[in-house]
Amino acid sequence: MKITRISELKQIASEVRKDIVKMVGVARSGPLDFPLLISDLLVYLYWEEILSLAESPKRVDRDRFCLGAEDGVPALYSVLARRGYYEREELWHYRRLGATLQASPDFRRALGIDAPCVTSGTELSIAAGYAESLGRENNKARVFCLLGEEEFSSADFFLEAERCGKRNISNIIIIIACKSIETPNIPDLQAPCMERLSEFGWRVFDMEGCDFASMEKTFNVLNSEPAQPTAIFASLRNGRGISFGDVGSAGTKKTLNTESMDRVLEEMEGRSNG
Protein backbone atom coordinates (compact mmCIF):
# COMPACT_ATOMS: atom_id res chain seq x y z
CA MET A 1 0.00 0.00 0.00
CA LYS A 2 1.33 3.40 -0.90
CA ILE A 3 2.20 5.78 1.89
CA THR A 4 -0.23 8.33 0.50
CA ARG A 5 -3.02 5.78 0.69
CA ILE A 6 -2.12 4.94 4.27
CA SER A 7 -2.21 8.64 5.09
CA GLU A 8 -5.63 8.95 3.49
CA LEU A 9 -6.99 6.03 5.49
CA LYS A 10 -5.45 7.39 8.68
CA GLN A 11 -7.13 10.72 7.99
CA ILE A 12 -10.49 9.04 7.44
CA ALA A 13 -10.11 7.02 10.65
CA SER A 14 -9.27 10.18 12.50
CA GLU A 15 -12.46 11.81 11.21
CA VAL A 16 -14.43 8.71 12.19
CA ARG A 17 -13.08 9.00 15.74
CA LYS A 18 -14.20 12.62 15.88
CA ASP A 19 -17.65 11.57 14.68
CA ILE A 20 -17.81 8.96 17.43
CA VAL A 21 -16.92 11.43 20.16
CA LYS A 22 -19.47 13.91 18.83
CA MET A 23 -22.17 11.25 18.51
CA VAL A 24 -21.71 9.97 22.02
CA GLY A 25 -21.26 13.47 23.38
CA VAL A 26 -24.42 14.81 21.74
CA ALA A 27 -26.41 11.70 22.70
CA ARG A 28 -24.98 11.95 26.24
CA SER A 29 -24.84 8.18 26.27
CA GLY A 30 -23.27 5.33 24.41
CA PRO A 31 -20.04 3.36 24.29
CA LEU A 32 -16.88 5.28 23.51
CA ASP A 33 -13.80 3.17 24.12
CA PHE A 34 -14.52 0.22 21.85
CA PRO A 35 -15.75 2.21 18.81
CA LEU A 36 -12.61 4.33 18.96
CA LEU A 37 -10.51 1.17 19.12
CA ILE A 38 -12.08 -0.39 16.03
CA SER A 39 -12.12 2.74 13.88
CA ASP A 40 -8.96 1.89 11.92
CA LEU A 41 -10.17 -1.66 11.41
CA LEU A 42 -13.59 -0.65 10.09
CA VAL A 43 -12.08 2.02 7.86
CA TYR A 44 -9.72 -0.55 6.35
CA LEU A 45 -12.55 -3.04 5.82
CA TYR A 46 -14.98 -0.57 4.26
CA TRP A 47 -12.44 1.26 2.11
CA GLU A 48 -10.22 -1.61 1.05
CA GLU A 49 -11.86 -4.97 1.50
CA ILE A 50 -15.64 -5.14 1.71
CA LEU A 51 -17.42 -4.98 -1.64
CA SER A 52 -20.37 -2.82 -0.81
CA LEU A 53 -21.66 0.23 -2.62
CA ALA A 54 -23.89 2.89 -1.15
CA GLU A 55 -25.38 3.50 -4.61
CA SER A 56 -26.73 -0.06 -4.69
CA PRO A 57 -26.99 -1.09 -1.05
CA LYS A 58 -29.10 -4.18 -1.78
CA ARG A 59 -26.88 -5.64 -4.49
CA VAL A 60 -27.15 -9.39 -4.27
CA ASP A 61 -23.42 -10.02 -4.59
CA ARG A 62 -22.33 -7.42 -2.06
CA ASP A 63 -20.24 -8.55 0.88
CA ARG A 64 -22.12 -8.60 4.17
CA PHE A 65 -20.97 -7.29 7.51
CA CYS A 66 -22.31 -8.54 10.85
CA LEU A 67 -21.33 -6.61 13.95
CA GLY A 68 -21.17 -8.93 16.92
CA ALA A 69 -20.19 -6.37 19.50
CA GLU A 70 -22.87 -3.81 20.17
CA ASP A 71 -20.33 -1.50 21.76
CA GLY A 72 -18.91 -0.92 18.29
CA VAL A 73 -22.11 0.52 16.84
CA PRO A 74 -21.09 4.22 16.78
CA ALA A 75 -18.00 3.38 14.73
CA LEU A 76 -20.04 1.42 12.20
CA TYR A 77 -22.58 4.23 11.90
CA SER A 78 -19.86 6.78 11.24
CA VAL A 79 -18.12 4.59 8.68
CA LEU A 80 -21.38 3.92 6.82
CA ALA A 81 -22.22 7.63 6.80
CA ARG A 82 -18.80 8.46 5.39
CA ARG A 83 -19.28 5.76 2.75
CA GLY A 84 -22.48 7.53 1.71
CA TYR A 85 -25.17 5.20 2.97
CA TYR A 86 -26.93 8.10 4.68
CA GLU A 87 -26.30 11.73 5.53
CA ARG A 88 -23.77 12.47 8.26
CA GLU A 89 -26.48 14.63 9.79
CA GLU A 90 -28.08 11.38 10.96
CA LEU A 91 -25.12 10.75 13.25
CA TRP A 92 -26.09 13.62 15.52
CA HIS A 93 -29.48 11.99 16.16
CA TYR A 94 -27.90 8.71 17.31
CA ARG A 95 -30.03 7.05 20.03
CA ARG A 96 -32.78 9.66 19.79
CA LEU A 97 -36.45 8.76 19.62
CA GLY A 98 -37.40 8.04 16.01
CA ALA A 99 -33.82 8.32 14.75
CA THR A 100 -32.55 6.20 11.87
CA LEU A 101 -29.51 5.31 13.94
CA GLN A 102 -30.88 3.50 16.95
CA ALA A 103 -28.75 2.24 19.83
CA SER A 104 -29.32 -1.26 18.44
CA PRO A 105 -28.78 -1.26 14.66
CA ASP A 106 -31.99 -1.83 12.73
CA PHE A 107 -31.37 -3.02 9.20
CA ARG A 108 -34.85 -2.01 8.16
CA ARG A 109 -34.15 1.62 9.12
CA ALA A 110 -30.51 2.20 8.26
CA LEU A 111 -29.03 1.37 4.88
CA GLY A 112 -25.80 -0.56 5.02
CA ILE A 113 -26.77 -2.53 8.12
CA ASP A 114 -26.88 -6.17 7.06
CA ALA A 115 -27.84 -7.94 10.26
CA PRO A 116 -29.16 -7.36 13.74
CA CYS A 117 -26.51 -7.09 16.44
CA VAL A 118 -27.28 -9.61 19.17
CA THR A 119 -26.18 -8.98 22.72
CA SER A 120 -26.65 -12.58 23.82
CA GLY A 121 -25.42 -15.58 21.93
CA THR A 122 -22.78 -15.40 19.28
CA GLU A 123 -23.12 -13.27 16.17
CA LEU A 124 -21.02 -15.94 14.48
CA SER A 125 -24.16 -18.08 14.21
CA ILE A 126 -26.05 -15.37 12.33
CA ALA A 127 -23.07 -14.82 10.05
CA ALA A 128 -22.69 -18.56 9.50
CA GLY A 129 -26.36 -19.01 8.60
CA TYR A 130 -26.10 -16.04 6.25
CA ALA A 131 -22.88 -17.30 4.66
CA GLU A 132 -24.12 -20.86 4.28
CA SER A 133 -27.28 -19.63 2.59
CA LEU A 134 -25.30 -17.43 0.17
CA GLY A 135 -22.93 -20.30 -0.57
CA ARG A 136 -25.80 -22.63 -1.43
CA GLU A 137 -26.93 -20.10 -4.02
CA ASN A 138 -23.40 -19.99 -5.49
CA ASN A 139 -23.26 -16.35 -4.53
CA LYS A 140 -19.62 -15.28 -4.21
CA ALA A 141 -20.34 -12.68 -1.55
CA ARG A 142 -18.35 -12.97 1.66
CA VAL A 143 -19.72 -12.46 5.15
CA PHE A 144 -17.50 -10.49 7.52
CA CYS A 145 -18.26 -10.71 11.21
CA LEU A 146 -16.61 -8.59 13.88
CA LEU A 147 -16.61 -10.18 17.31
CA GLY A 148 -15.36 -9.17 20.73
CA GLU A 149 -12.80 -11.21 22.62
CA GLU A 150 -15.44 -12.28 25.15
CA GLU A 151 -16.27 -14.94 22.54
CA PHE A 152 -13.23 -16.84 23.85
CA SER A 153 -15.28 -17.88 26.86
CA SER A 154 -18.44 -18.79 24.95
CA ALA A 155 -19.21 -22.46 24.41
CA ASP A 156 -21.71 -21.48 21.71
CA PHE A 157 -18.95 -19.74 19.77
CA PHE A 158 -16.81 -22.87 19.64
CA LEU A 159 -19.77 -25.11 18.80
CA GLU A 160 -20.60 -22.85 15.87
CA ALA A 161 -16.97 -22.56 14.83
CA GLU A 162 -16.72 -26.34 14.80
CA ARG A 163 -19.85 -26.56 12.65
CA CYS A 164 -18.49 -23.98 10.20
CA GLY A 165 -15.29 -25.99 9.93
CA LYS A 166 -17.12 -29.25 9.32
CA ARG A 167 -19.40 -27.67 6.74
CA ASN A 168 -16.43 -25.77 5.28
CA ILE A 169 -18.35 -22.51 5.12
CA SER A 170 -15.62 -20.87 3.12
CA ASN A 171 -17.14 -17.43 2.60
CA ILE A 172 -17.05 -16.40 6.24
CA ILE A 173 -14.36 -14.16 7.68
CA ILE A 174 -14.49 -13.42 11.38
CA ILE A 175 -12.39 -10.71 12.93
CA ILE A 176 -11.91 -10.93 16.65
CA ALA A 177 -11.14 -7.58 18.22
CA CYS A 178 -8.58 -8.15 20.95
CA LYS A 179 -8.24 -5.14 23.17
CA SER A 180 -6.89 -6.82 26.30
CA ILE A 181 -3.55 -5.72 27.55
CA GLU A 182 -1.23 -8.62 28.19
CA THR A 183 -0.92 -8.99 31.91
CA PRO A 184 1.40 -11.27 33.83
CA ASN A 185 -0.36 -14.05 35.78
CA ILE A 186 -3.50 -13.84 33.63
CA PRO A 187 -3.71 -16.70 31.16
CA ASP A 188 -3.55 -15.73 27.52
CA LEU A 189 -6.88 -16.84 26.02
CA GLN A 190 -6.02 -15.92 22.47
CA ALA A 191 -3.46 -18.62 21.77
CA PRO A 192 -5.67 -21.56 22.82
CA CYS A 193 -8.55 -20.05 20.86
CA MET A 194 -6.41 -19.82 17.72
CA GLU A 195 -5.34 -23.39 18.22
CA ARG A 196 -8.89 -24.67 18.56
CA LEU A 197 -10.05 -22.82 15.47
CA SER A 198 -7.17 -24.33 13.51
CA GLU A 199 -8.19 -27.78 14.71
CA PHE A 200 -11.73 -27.07 13.47
CA GLY A 201 -10.39 -26.36 9.98
CA TRP A 202 -10.17 -22.57 10.07
CA ARG A 203 -7.39 -20.46 8.63
CA VAL A 204 -6.14 -18.30 11.43
CA PHE A 205 -4.30 -15.00 11.16
CA ASP A 206 -3.30 -12.30 13.54
CA MET A 207 -2.69 -8.69 12.69
CA GLU A 208 -2.42 -5.25 14.15
CA GLY A 209 -5.93 -3.84 13.87
CA CYS A 210 -4.63 -0.28 14.12
CA ASP A 211 -1.94 -0.63 11.48
CA PHE A 212 -3.08 -0.35 7.87
CA ALA A 213 0.07 -1.98 6.48
CA SER A 214 -0.40 -4.99 8.77
CA MET A 215 -4.03 -5.30 7.77
CA GLU A 216 -3.19 -5.09 4.09
CA LYS A 217 -0.55 -7.76 4.42
CA THR A 218 -2.97 -10.12 6.16
CA PHE A 219 -5.75 -9.63 3.63
CA ASN A 220 -3.35 -10.02 0.71
CA VAL A 221 -2.34 -13.41 2.05
CA LEU A 222 -5.85 -14.62 2.77
CA ASN A 223 -7.17 -13.40 -0.56
CA SER A 224 -4.42 -15.25 -2.43
CA GLU A 225 -5.23 -18.61 -0.84
CA PRO A 226 -8.17 -20.93 -1.52
CA ALA A 227 -11.16 -19.88 0.54
CA GLN A 228 -12.00 -21.59 3.81
CA PRO A 229 -13.45 -20.36 7.09
CA THR A 230 -11.14 -17.59 8.23
CA ALA A 231 -10.48 -16.05 11.62
CA ILE A 232 -8.37 -12.94 12.11
CA PHE A 233 -7.27 -11.88 15.53
CA ALA A 234 -6.88 -8.12 15.43
CA SER A 235 -4.86 -6.56 18.20
CA LEU A 236 -6.28 -3.16 19.16
CA ARG A 237 -4.12 -2.35 22.11
CA ASN A 238 -3.08 1.06 20.90
CA GLY A 239 -6.04 2.07 18.84
CA ARG A 240 -7.98 4.72 20.69
CA GLY A 241 -6.05 7.57 19.23
CA ILE A 242 -6.62 9.81 22.23
CA SER A 243 -5.88 9.88 25.92
CA PHE A 244 -9.09 9.99 27.85
CA GLY A 245 -7.94 12.03 30.78
CA ASP A 246 -10.86 12.53 33.14
CA VAL A 247 -13.32 10.95 30.74
CA GLY A 248 -12.10 7.60 32.02
CA SER A 249 -10.45 4.77 30.24
CA ALA A 250 -11.79 1.69 31.96
CA GLY A 251 -15.53 2.10 31.54
CA THR A 252 -16.52 1.69 27.94
CA LYS A 253 -19.85 3.39 28.42
CA LYS A 254 -18.80 6.38 30.43
CA THR A 255 -20.85 9.36 29.36
CA LEU A 256 -19.18 12.41 27.92
CA ASN A 257 -20.38 15.77 29.06
CA THR A 258 -20.11 18.78 26.77
CA GLU A 259 -16.95 20.03 28.43
CA SER A 260 -15.08 16.75 28.19
CA MET A 261 -16.32 16.21 24.64
CA ASP A 262 -14.86 19.57 23.63
CA ARG A 263 -11.59 18.72 25.35
CA VAL A 264 -11.33 15.34 23.63
CA LEU A 265 -12.13 16.88 20.25
CA GLU A 266 -9.55 19.56 20.84
CA GLU A 267 -6.96 16.89 21.56
CA MET A 268 -7.96 15.03 18.41
CA GLU A 269 -7.73 18.16 16.32
CA GLY A 270 -4.29 18.78 17.76
CA ARG A 271 -3.14 15.31 16.79
CA SER A 272 -4.62 15.59 13.29
CA ASN A 273 -2.82 18.85 12.70
CA GLY A 274 0.35 17.65 14.37
Add this chain to the structure above:
Amino acid sequence: MDERTRSCTWNDFCEYLALFSQEDDFVLVAQEMDLDLGPLKDLPKDKVLISSASDSNMILNAAGLALNGKKPWIIGVSSKILSRSYSQIRESLAMPSLPVRIAVPDGGLSCGEEGASRIMTEDMTLMRAMPNMSVAIPSDRNSTRGIIDAARKSTGPVYIRLGQTPLSQLKNDPDEDFSFGGARFLREGTSVTVCTCGIMAHQALKAAEILDQQGIDVEILDCYSLKPFPEQTLLASVRRTGCCVVAEEHSSVGGLCSATAECLSRTYPVPVKFVAIDDQFVHSGAPEELREYLGLTWKEIVSAAAQAWALRRR
Protein backbone atom coordinates in the same frame (compact mmCIF):
# COMPACT_ATOMS: atom_id res chain seq x y z
CA MET B 1 -65.42 -40.77 16.27
CA ASP B 2 -63.42 -42.80 13.79
CA GLU B 3 -60.21 -43.95 15.51
CA ARG B 4 -58.56 -44.66 12.15
CA THR B 5 -58.59 -41.03 11.13
CA ARG B 6 -57.04 -39.72 14.33
CA SER B 7 -53.61 -38.19 13.98
CA CYS B 8 -51.40 -35.95 16.06
CA THR B 9 -50.80 -32.40 14.89
CA TRP B 10 -47.02 -32.97 14.80
CA ASN B 11 -47.36 -35.79 12.25
CA ASP B 12 -49.87 -33.75 10.25
CA PHE B 13 -47.40 -30.88 10.29
CA CYS B 14 -44.45 -32.94 9.00
CA GLU B 15 -46.56 -34.55 6.31
CA TYR B 16 -47.99 -31.30 4.99
CA LEU B 17 -44.86 -29.17 5.34
CA ALA B 18 -42.86 -31.66 3.26
CA LEU B 19 -45.10 -30.76 0.29
CA PHE B 20 -43.53 -27.28 0.22
CA SER B 21 -39.91 -28.29 0.61
CA GLN B 22 -39.16 -27.57 -3.05
CA GLU B 23 -40.01 -23.90 -2.68
CA ASP B 24 -36.98 -21.63 -3.15
CA ASP B 25 -37.20 -20.04 0.27
CA PHE B 26 -37.76 -23.28 2.20
CA VAL B 27 -35.11 -24.39 4.72
CA LEU B 28 -35.63 -26.69 7.67
CA VAL B 29 -33.42 -25.81 10.64
CA ALA B 30 -32.94 -28.49 13.26
CA GLN B 31 -30.42 -30.22 15.46
CA GLU B 32 -29.44 -33.84 15.27
CA MET B 33 -32.12 -35.41 17.42
CA ASP B 34 -34.47 -38.30 17.85
CA LEU B 35 -37.61 -36.52 16.67
CA ASP B 36 -39.82 -38.47 14.32
CA LEU B 37 -39.71 -36.18 11.30
CA GLY B 38 -41.81 -38.35 8.98
CA PRO B 39 -41.33 -37.27 5.37
CA LEU B 40 -39.19 -34.31 6.48
CA LYS B 41 -36.31 -36.63 7.26
CA ASP B 42 -35.76 -37.33 3.54
CA LEU B 43 -35.31 -33.72 2.43
CA PRO B 44 -32.39 -32.87 0.11
CA LYS B 45 -29.28 -31.63 1.92
CA ASP B 46 -29.60 -28.11 0.58
CA LYS B 47 -33.03 -27.82 2.19
CA VAL B 48 -31.84 -28.60 5.70
CA LEU B 49 -29.46 -26.81 8.03
CA ILE B 50 -28.35 -29.01 10.90
CA SER B 51 -27.17 -26.64 13.57
CA SER B 52 -24.75 -27.29 16.40
CA ALA B 53 -25.93 -28.65 19.74
CA SER B 54 -26.62 -25.14 20.97
CA ASP B 55 -30.26 -24.07 20.77
CA SER B 56 -29.20 -20.43 20.71
CA ASN B 57 -27.02 -21.07 17.69
CA MET B 58 -29.91 -22.77 15.93
CA ILE B 59 -32.09 -19.66 16.31
CA LEU B 60 -29.26 -17.40 15.12
CA ASN B 61 -28.49 -19.66 12.14
CA ALA B 62 -32.12 -19.33 11.11
CA ALA B 63 -31.89 -15.54 11.43
CA GLY B 64 -28.88 -15.60 9.10
CA LEU B 65 -30.82 -17.65 6.56
CA ALA B 66 -33.78 -15.26 6.78
CA LEU B 67 -31.48 -12.28 6.19
CA ASN B 68 -30.64 -13.87 2.87
CA GLY B 69 -34.30 -14.10 1.89
CA LYS B 70 -35.12 -17.60 3.11
CA LYS B 71 -38.16 -18.47 5.22
CA PRO B 72 -36.75 -21.06 7.60
CA TRP B 73 -38.74 -23.51 9.72
CA ILE B 74 -37.10 -24.23 13.06
CA ILE B 75 -38.14 -27.42 14.80
CA GLY B 76 -37.12 -28.33 18.29
CA VAL B 77 -38.24 -29.16 21.78
CA SER B 78 -40.23 -26.33 23.33
CA SER B 79 -38.58 -26.32 26.73
CA LYS B 80 -35.14 -26.00 25.17
CA ILE B 81 -35.88 -23.59 22.36
CA LEU B 82 -38.06 -21.19 24.28
CA SER B 83 -36.36 -21.06 27.63
CA ARG B 84 -32.71 -21.36 26.63
CA SER B 85 -33.00 -19.18 23.56
CA TYR B 86 -35.55 -16.59 24.54
CA SER B 87 -33.19 -13.67 24.15
CA GLN B 88 -31.98 -14.90 20.74
CA ILE B 89 -35.58 -15.24 19.53
CA ARG B 90 -36.27 -11.77 20.84
CA GLU B 91 -33.21 -10.03 19.41
CA SER B 92 -32.58 -11.87 16.19
CA LEU B 93 -36.10 -12.87 15.05
CA ALA B 94 -38.76 -10.73 16.70
CA MET B 95 -37.03 -7.34 16.81
CA PRO B 96 -36.08 -7.36 13.12
CA SER B 97 -39.36 -9.21 12.37
CA LEU B 98 -37.75 -11.92 10.27
CA PRO B 99 -39.94 -14.57 8.61
CA VAL B 100 -38.78 -17.50 10.71
CA ARG B 101 -41.26 -20.13 11.83
CA ILE B 102 -40.73 -22.06 15.08
CA ALA B 103 -42.65 -25.30 15.42
CA VAL B 104 -42.49 -27.44 18.55
CA PRO B 105 -43.64 -31.08 18.59
CA ASP B 106 -44.20 -31.38 22.33
CA GLY B 107 -46.72 -28.66 23.14
CA GLY B 108 -48.79 -28.75 26.31
CA LEU B 109 -49.01 -32.02 28.20
CA SER B 110 -48.50 -34.26 25.20
CA CYS B 111 -45.07 -35.36 26.45
CA GLY B 112 -46.19 -35.49 30.09
CA GLU B 113 -44.02 -38.47 30.95
CA GLU B 114 -40.93 -36.31 30.51
CA GLY B 115 -41.67 -34.29 33.63
CA ALA B 116 -41.85 -30.68 34.75
CA SER B 117 -38.62 -29.54 33.16
CA ARG B 118 -39.79 -30.66 29.71
CA ILE B 119 -43.47 -29.72 30.00
CA MET B 120 -43.75 -26.13 28.92
CA THR B 121 -47.14 -24.83 30.00
CA GLU B 122 -46.12 -21.19 29.69
CA ASP B 123 -44.82 -21.30 26.10
CA MET B 124 -47.66 -19.29 24.64
CA THR B 125 -47.27 -16.67 27.37
CA LEU B 126 -43.64 -16.17 26.42
CA MET B 127 -44.29 -16.00 22.71
CA ARG B 128 -47.46 -13.97 22.96
CA ALA B 129 -45.71 -11.29 24.98
CA MET B 130 -43.08 -10.84 22.30
CA PRO B 131 -43.84 -8.01 19.84
CA ASN B 132 -44.03 -8.99 16.15
CA MET B 133 -44.50 -12.68 16.99
CA SER B 134 -47.60 -14.52 15.73
CA VAL B 135 -48.75 -17.47 17.82
CA ALA B 136 -50.89 -20.33 16.54
CA ILE B 137 -52.13 -23.63 17.88
CA PRO B 138 -53.92 -26.15 15.68
CA SER B 139 -56.58 -28.52 16.95
CA ASP B 140 -56.81 -31.00 14.07
CA ARG B 141 -55.39 -31.87 10.66
CA ASN B 142 -57.22 -29.15 8.71
CA SER B 143 -56.21 -26.42 11.11
CA THR B 144 -52.60 -27.65 11.09
CA ARG B 145 -52.55 -27.38 7.32
CA GLY B 146 -54.30 -24.02 7.35
CA ILE B 147 -51.86 -22.64 9.91
CA ILE B 148 -48.90 -23.83 7.83
CA ASP B 149 -50.39 -22.00 4.84
CA ALA B 150 -50.84 -18.85 6.91
CA ALA B 151 -47.29 -19.12 8.29
CA ARG B 152 -45.88 -19.53 4.77
CA LYS B 153 -47.45 -16.20 3.85
CA SER B 154 -46.35 -14.45 7.03
CA THR B 155 -43.64 -11.81 6.77
CA GLY B 156 -42.74 -11.97 10.46
CA PRO B 157 -41.86 -14.68 12.98
CA VAL B 158 -44.42 -17.32 13.91
CA TYR B 159 -44.63 -19.76 16.80
CA ILE B 160 -46.69 -22.92 16.24
CA ARG B 161 -47.48 -25.26 19.11
CA LEU B 162 -48.00 -28.85 18.02
CA GLY B 163 -48.64 -32.00 19.98
CA GLN B 164 -48.25 -35.75 20.09
CA THR B 165 -51.78 -36.68 21.17
CA PRO B 166 -53.85 -38.24 18.36
CA LEU B 167 -56.85 -36.05 17.56
CA SER B 168 -59.87 -36.49 15.33
CA GLN B 169 -60.95 -34.06 12.64
CA LEU B 170 -63.25 -31.40 14.13
CA LYS B 171 -64.81 -30.16 10.91
CA ASN B 172 -64.70 -31.58 7.43
CA ASP B 173 -64.31 -28.44 5.42
CA PRO B 174 -60.97 -28.54 3.59
CA ASP B 175 -61.46 -24.99 2.29
CA GLU B 176 -61.67 -23.37 5.70
CA ASP B 177 -59.54 -20.25 6.11
CA PHE B 178 -56.98 -20.20 8.92
CA SER B 179 -55.52 -16.75 8.44
CA PHE B 180 -53.81 -15.27 11.48
CA GLY B 181 -56.19 -13.15 13.50
CA GLY B 182 -59.12 -15.45 12.80
CA ALA B 183 -61.07 -18.06 14.75
CA ARG B 184 -63.45 -20.78 13.63
CA PHE B 185 -66.87 -21.60 14.97
CA LEU B 186 -67.07 -25.26 15.90
CA ARG B 187 -70.62 -24.93 17.18
CA GLU B 188 -73.15 -22.15 17.24
CA GLY B 189 -75.21 -21.38 20.32
CA THR B 190 -76.73 -18.58 22.36
CA SER B 191 -76.14 -19.40 26.03
CA VAL B 192 -72.37 -19.53 26.67
CA THR B 193 -69.33 -18.76 24.53
CA VAL B 194 -66.58 -21.33 25.00
CA CYS B 195 -63.35 -19.89 23.76
CA THR B 196 -60.78 -22.65 23.30
CA CYS B 197 -57.80 -23.87 21.33
CA GLY B 198 -55.76 -26.97 20.59
CA ILE B 199 -56.72 -30.23 22.27
CA MET B 200 -59.26 -28.53 24.54
CA ALA B 201 -61.47 -27.81 21.55
CA HIS B 202 -62.24 -31.55 21.53
CA GLN B 203 -63.18 -31.49 25.20
CA ALA B 204 -65.35 -28.44 24.60
CA LEU B 205 -67.37 -30.30 21.99
CA LYS B 206 -67.97 -33.16 24.43
CA ALA B 207 -69.00 -30.68 27.09
CA ALA B 208 -71.42 -29.02 24.67
CA GLU B 209 -73.33 -32.29 24.25
CA ILE B 210 -73.86 -32.58 27.99
CA LEU B 211 -74.75 -28.93 28.38
CA ASP B 212 -77.21 -29.22 25.53
CA GLN B 213 -79.10 -31.83 27.54
CA GLN B 214 -79.28 -29.31 30.40
CA GLY B 215 -80.72 -26.66 28.12
CA ILE B 216 -77.49 -24.64 27.83
CA ASP B 217 -76.76 -23.94 24.20
CA VAL B 218 -73.02 -23.50 23.87
CA GLU B 219 -71.16 -21.63 21.14
CA ILE B 220 -67.60 -22.90 20.64
CA LEU B 221 -64.84 -20.76 19.17
CA ASP B 222 -61.58 -22.40 18.17
CA CYS B 223 -59.08 -19.58 18.68
CA TYR B 224 -56.28 -21.17 16.67
CA SER B 225 -54.68 -17.73 16.29
CA LEU B 226 -53.72 -16.67 19.77
CA LYS B 227 -51.86 -13.71 18.35
CA PRO B 228 -53.07 -11.71 16.52
CA PHE B 229 -56.12 -12.38 18.65
CA PRO B 230 -59.55 -12.65 16.96
CA GLU B 231 -61.14 -9.92 19.03
CA GLN B 232 -64.05 -9.11 16.76
CA THR B 233 -65.11 -12.74 16.41
CA LEU B 234 -65.01 -13.21 20.18
CA LEU B 235 -66.93 -9.99 20.82
CA ALA B 236 -69.59 -10.89 18.26
CA SER B 237 -70.15 -14.18 20.05
CA VAL B 238 -70.10 -12.81 23.59
CA ARG B 239 -72.55 -10.05 22.67
CA ARG B 240 -75.00 -12.86 21.87
CA THR B 241 -74.29 -15.07 24.87
CA GLY B 242 -73.33 -12.60 27.61
CA CYS B 243 -70.75 -14.88 29.24
CA CYS B 244 -67.63 -16.81 28.42
CA VAL B 245 -65.60 -19.87 29.37
CA VAL B 246 -61.97 -20.16 28.29
CA ALA B 247 -60.47 -23.64 28.05
CA GLU B 248 -56.82 -24.23 27.20
CA GLU B 249 -54.07 -26.74 27.92
CA HIS B 250 -51.76 -24.04 29.19
CA SER B 251 -51.13 -21.93 32.24
CA SER B 252 -54.01 -19.58 33.06
CA VAL B 253 -51.38 -16.82 33.09
CA GLY B 254 -50.62 -15.18 29.78
CA GLY B 255 -52.22 -17.52 27.27
CA LEU B 256 -55.73 -17.73 25.81
CA CYS B 257 -57.30 -17.03 29.22
CA SER B 258 -55.40 -13.78 29.51
CA ALA B 259 -55.96 -12.79 25.88
CA THR B 260 -59.71 -13.33 26.25
CA ALA B 261 -59.95 -11.55 29.59
CA GLU B 262 -57.90 -8.62 28.29
CA CYS B 263 -60.16 -8.25 25.28
CA LEU B 264 -63.45 -8.56 27.16
CA SER B 265 -62.53 -6.41 30.14
CA ARG B 266 -61.45 -3.66 27.77
CA THR B 267 -64.43 -3.75 25.45
CA TYR B 268 -67.38 -5.75 26.74
CA PRO B 269 -67.04 -6.99 30.33
CA VAL B 270 -68.94 -10.21 31.01
CA PRO B 271 -68.49 -13.09 33.48
CA VAL B 272 -65.52 -15.24 32.42
CA LYS B 273 -64.48 -18.63 33.82
CA PHE B 274 -61.16 -20.35 33.15
CA VAL B 275 -60.45 -24.04 32.60
CA ALA B 276 -56.65 -24.05 32.49
CA ILE B 277 -53.59 -24.98 34.50
CA ASP B 278 -53.17 -23.00 37.69
CA ASP B 279 -49.94 -21.08 38.18
CA GLN B 280 -47.80 -24.13 38.91
CA PHE B 281 -45.27 -26.54 37.44
CA VAL B 282 -46.79 -29.90 36.64
CA HIS B 283 -45.77 -33.40 37.65
CA SER B 284 -44.75 -36.14 35.26
CA GLY B 285 -47.43 -38.54 34.13
CA ALA B 286 -49.29 -39.90 31.15
CA PRO B 287 -50.93 -37.02 29.25
CA GLU B 288 -54.47 -38.29 29.85
CA GLU B 289 -53.79 -38.76 33.57
CA LEU B 290 -52.33 -35.30 33.81
CA ARG B 291 -55.33 -33.76 32.07
CA GLU B 292 -57.65 -35.45 34.59
CA TYR B 293 -55.43 -34.43 37.49
CA LEU B 294 -55.16 -30.82 36.38
CA GLY B 295 -58.85 -30.48 35.57
CA LEU B 296 -58.56 -30.13 31.84
CA THR B 297 -61.53 -32.23 30.72
CA TRP B 298 -65.06 -31.76 29.46
CA LYS B 299 -66.33 -32.10 33.04
CA GLU B 300 -64.64 -28.89 34.16
CA ILE B 301 -65.91 -27.12 31.06
CA VAL B 302 -69.47 -28.21 31.85
CA SER B 303 -69.12 -26.93 35.39
CA ALA B 304 -67.54 -23.64 34.34
CA ALA B 305 -70.16 -23.08 31.63
CA ALA B 306 -73.00 -23.64 34.10
CA GLN B 307 -71.45 -21.13 36.50
CA ALA B 308 -70.80 -18.54 33.80
CA TRP B 309 -74.33 -18.97 32.47
CA ALA B 310 -75.77 -18.35 35.93
CA LEU B 311 -73.76 -15.15 36.22
CA ARG B 312 -74.31 -13.89 32.67
CA ARG B 313 -75.74 -10.53 31.65
CA ARG B 314 -79.49 -10.79 31.37
